Amino acid sequence: MLIAGFPAGAWGTNCYLVAPAAGEECVIIDPGHQAAPGVEDAIRKHRLKPVAVVLTHGHIDHVASVVPVCGAHDVPAWIHPEDRFMMSDPEKGIGRSIGMPLMGELTVGEPDDVKELTDGAKLALAGMELTVAHAPGHTKGSVTFGLPEAADIPPVMFSGDLLFAGSIGRTDFPGGSMDDMLESLARVCLPLDDSTVVLSGHGPQTTIGQERATNPYLRQVAVGRQGNSAFETPRRGM
Numbered sequence: 001m002l003i004a005g006f007p008a009g010a011w012g013t014n015c016y017l018v019a020p021a022a023g024e025e026c027v028i029i030d031p032g033h034q035a036a037p038g039v040e041d042a043i044r045k046h047r048l049k050p051v052a053v054v055l056t057h058g059h060i061d062h063v064a065s066v067v068p069v070c071g072a073h074d075v076p077a078w079i080h081p082e083d084r085f086m087m088s089d090p091e092k093g094i095g096r097s098i099g100m101p102l103m104g105e106l107t108v109g110e111p112d113d114v115k116e117l118t119d120g121a122k123l124a125l126a127g128m129e130l131t132v133a134h135a136p137g138h139t140k141g142s143v144t145f146g147l148p149e150a151a152d153i154p155p156v157m158f159s160g161d162l163l164f165a166g167s168i169g170r171t172d173f174p175g176g177s178m179d180d181m182l183e184s185l186a187r188v189c190l191p192l193d194d195s196t197v198v199l200s201g202h203g204p205q206t207t208i209g210q211e212r213a214t215n216p217y218l219r220q221v222a223v224g225r226q227g228n229s230a231f232e233t234p235r236r237g238m
Helices: 036-046 066-073 081-087 090-094 178-189 208-214 216-222
Strands: 002-008 013-019 025-029 049-054 077-079 114-116 122-125 128-134 143-147 156-160 197-200
Touching: 002 036, 013 036, 013 197, 025 036, 036 066, 049 066, 049 122, 077 081, 081 090, 081 114, 128 178, 178 216, 208 216
Parallel strands: 025 049, 049 077, 077 114, 156 197
Antiparallel strands: 002 013, 013 025, 122 128, 128 143, 143 156
């Protein structure tokens, strides 16, 4: 398995290219702000052929390069229907203007081919199977993508802005909800094996075992407590 990731743009959003091996078809996850050059570099370096872009949610820091990346390779973009509107109207997703100079650098809109994700779907792409889990909280249409354990890697979860190393995504933008976030953490993350590698939308990789032991939010849902007033850990994501 080949997973090539890099942080891109003003928000340092992690973009990933996933393939069975170098020289094969690949899936691109979350090509955000200024991600297109890094995507092309990884494609050339590993001799990859993109077949799809898949999106963990619709915030502009995760979707800003969807139009040029999909257009350059004539591939579809997959997104949950609750977040689809953000591709064409990114400011509505964060409840305020993100700044005219920055907006001037972006190609806002949908690519030619958009497909919608559903909870529990299994996407057969590039010779792999990505399992979709709807995980609202950061946005209404947030999802994670899971890869099963393989001969050369443990199971992997691409968590978007649901779960980070030591923290979680923020819930104060339109469509965000701390109650939904905690429910998603309990339903999506807690059942996973401790060996599961978590590749998130921002920051370093971690594992479910590490987060189960140290992440205050995941620990909260693990013991069934309610409320979040005791937690001061900063939350990430745009």
